[in-house]
Amino acid sequence: MPAPTELVKGNAAVLILSVVAREPMHGYRIVKELDQLSEGYFAMGEGTLYPHLHQLEKDGLIEGYWETVSGGRDRKCYRITERGKRELARRQEELREFQKNVNRVLSVAPEAG
Amino acid sequence: MDFLSEVEKKLDLPPGEKAQVVRELKSHYEELKGELVAAGMDANLAAQEASRKLGDAADVSSRLQAVHCRATWKTALLTVLPLAAMMIVHISRFPLMQMLLGPHADKSVVYPYQMSALIATALFGVIFLAGSIRELLRNRRPMWLATWLAVGFRELGRSVYGLQELTTWMKGQHIAHAGIPSSTVLWLLATGLIAMIIFRRSTKWSLVLGGWTVLAGVVCILVPWESFAVGWSIAFSVVADTPLVMAIALGLFARHPYGNTAQASLFLFAFTAGTSMVSMRSVEWYVVAADVLPTIVIVATVLAYARSSTWRQKILILAGGIVGMYFAHFPFSSVYDTLHTVFMLLLVILVPMLFERRWSERRPELVR
Numbered sequence: 001m002p003a004p005t006e007l008v009k010g011n012a013a014v015l016i017l018s019v020v021a022r023e024p025m026h027g028y029r030i031v032k033e034l035d036q037l038s039e040g041y042f043a044m045g046e047g048t049l050y051p052h053l054h055q056l057e058k059d060g061l062i063e064g065y066w067e068t069v070s071g072g073r074d075r076k077c078y079r080i081t082e083r084g085k086r087e088l089a090r091r092q093e094e095l096r097e098f099q100k101n102v103n104r105v106l107s108v109a110p111e112a113g
Numbered sequence: 114m115d116f117l118s119e120v121e122k123k124l125d126l127p128p129g130e131k132a133q134v135v136r137e138l139k140s141h142y143e144e145l146k147g148e149l150v151a152a153g154m155d156a157n158l159a160a161q162e163a164s165r166k167l168g169d170a171a172d173v174s175s176r177l178q179a180v181h182c183r184a185t186w187k188t189a190l191l192t193v194l195p196l197a198a199m200m201i202v203h204i205s206r207f208p209l210m211q212m213l214l215g216p217h218a219d220k221s222v223v224y225p226y227q228m229s230a231l232i233a234t235a236l237f238g239v240i241f242l243a244g245s246i247r248e249l250l251r252n253r254r255p256m257w258l259a260t261w262l263a264v265g266f267r268e269l270g271r272s273v274y275g276l277q278e279l280t281t282w283m284k285g286q287h288i289a290h291a292g293i294p295s296s297t298v299l300w301l302l303a304t305g306l307i308a309m310i311i312f313r314r315s316t317k318w319s320l321v322l323g324g325w326t327v328l329a330g331v332v333c334i335l336v337p338w339e340s341f342a343v344g345w346s347i348a349f350s351v352v353a354d355t356p357l358v359m360a361i362a363l364g365l366f367a368r369h370p371y372g373n374t375a376q377a378s379l380f381l382f383a384f385t386a387g388t389s390m391v392s393m394r395s396v397e398w399y400v401v402a403a404d405v406l407p408t409i410v411i412v413a414t415v416l417a418y419a420r421s422s423t424w425r426q427k428i429l430i431l432a433g434g435i436v437g438m439y440f441a442h443f444p445f446s447s448v449y450d451t452l453h454t455v456f457m458l459l460l461v462i463l464v465p466m467l468f469e470r471r472w473s474e475r476r477p478e479l480v481r
C-alpha cells in the first residue's frame with residue numbers, strides 16, 4: 001500500500017536527500033530508487049519530484065549539473081552538498097526521535113480491531 | 114497539447130531558466146517513454162502513459178513557477194532589508210545632525226554623510242557586503258543576495274566619498290559638488306577589478322572592462338569637476354561606472370546556473386535606485402521630506418518584486434518602481450531626474466532582457 005500523499009509531500013525533502021546522498025543521480029532514477037527502496041511505499045509522482053528538487057537546489061542542499069549519456073541525450077543530475085549532508089543528519093535525527101516516541105505511545109494503546 | 118508544450122506555455126520564467134526546466138522534464142519524459150516502449154508498449158500509448166505519469170501540467174508548472182519565482186515572506190523581508198535600513202539612515206540624518214551640531218546645524222552646509230550617518234552607512238555596507246560574499250563563496254544565489262550585494266557594495270563606496278567630503282568640510286575647505294575625483298578613481302578601480310575577476314576566463318571581456326576602467330579613470334582625473342552643475346556631474350560619475358556594474362550584475366546573476374536575468378535586474382535596480390539621493394543638498398526639512406516618498410517607493414517595489422509569481426510581473430514591477438520614483442520626486446524633479454529615469458529603464462530592464470535573449474541564442478543546449 002503506498003504512503004498517503006501528504007505524508008510523502010511532507011517528507012519529500014529528506015527522502016530525496018537520503019537517496020542523493022548515496023550517489024549523484026538524475027530525477028528519473030531518484031523516483032525509481034525511492035520506489036525500489038521502499039518496495040513501492042514511497043511512490044513519488046514525477047510532478048511532485050521536480051518542484052522539490054528545484055527547491056532543494058535553490059536552498060543549496062543539492063547541486064545540479066548536466067551530463068550527456070549514450071545516445072546523446074542530456075540529463076540533469078544532482079549531488080548532495082555539505083550543507084545538504086548536515087541538513088540530512090539533522091532531519092534523520094529528528095525523524096528517529098519522532099519514530100521512537102510514536103512507537104512508545106503506540107505500544108501502550110490496546111490493539112484496535 | 115502535450116505535457117511538455119503545456120508546461121512550456123504556462124511557465125513564465127526568464128527564457129534561459131525556462132529552457133533548462135523544460136529540458137530536464139523532457140529528458141525525464143523521453144526516458145520514461147523509452148522504458149515503456151522497451152517493455153513492449155505501443156509508442157503512442159507509451160507517450161500518453163509517460164505524460165500521465167508526469168502529472169497535471171498546470172499543477173506542475175504552477176509549483177515550479179512558485180519555486181523559481183516567488184519568495185517566501187522571510188526571503189522577501191530579507192531582500193528588502195538593506196534598502197529599508199539605508200532609507201532609515203538617509204531620512205534620519207537631519208535629526209541626527211541637529212542633535213550633534215545643535216543650533217549650528219541649520220546654518221551649516223550639511224552633507225548627507227556626516228558623523229553618525231557616515232558610521233551607520235559604513236557599518237551597514239560591511240554587514241551587507243560580508244553576508245553577500247559568504248553566499249557567493251558558497252556558490253548560492255538566493256533572491257536577497259541581489260539587494261544585499263548592491264547596497265553593501267554601493268554604501269561602502271559612498272562611505273569613502275563621505276569620509277573624504279567630511280574631512281575636507283571639517284578643514285573648512287571647498288568641496289566639489291558631486292564627489293572628489295580621487296574617490297571616484299578609487300571606486301572605478303575597485304569596480305573594474307571586481308568586474309574583471311568575474312570575467313577572468315574571457316580575455317576579450319577582461320580587456321574591454323579593463324580598458325573602460327582606465328579610460329573612465331583618466332577622464333575623471335582630467336575633467337574639471339567643479340565646472341559642472343551638480344546634476345550633470347553626478348550623471349557623469351554614474352555613467353562612468355555603469356558598464357562595470359552591469360558586467361558584475363550579468364556575470365554574477367544572469368550567467369550563473371542558479372541565478373537569472375530577473376535577479377540581475379533587481380541588483381541593478383537596488384544599485385541605481387538610490388543614486389538620485391546622493392546629491393549634496395543642504396539639509397532642509399522639505400528636502401528630506403522630498404526623499405521620503407521615493408524611498409518608500411523603492412522599498413515597496415522590491416517587496417512586490419520578491420512576492421510576485423512570474424518573470425513578466427517582476428520586470429513590470431521594477432519598471433513601475435522606476436517610473437514611480439520619478440513621480441514621487443516630481444515636485445523637485447530636474448532634467449537630470451528625467452534622464453536618470455530613462456537611464457534606469459534602459460539599464461535595469463532593457464539591457465538584461467537583451468542579454469538574456471542573446472545569451473540564450475548562443476547556448477543552443479538551453480533551447481528545447
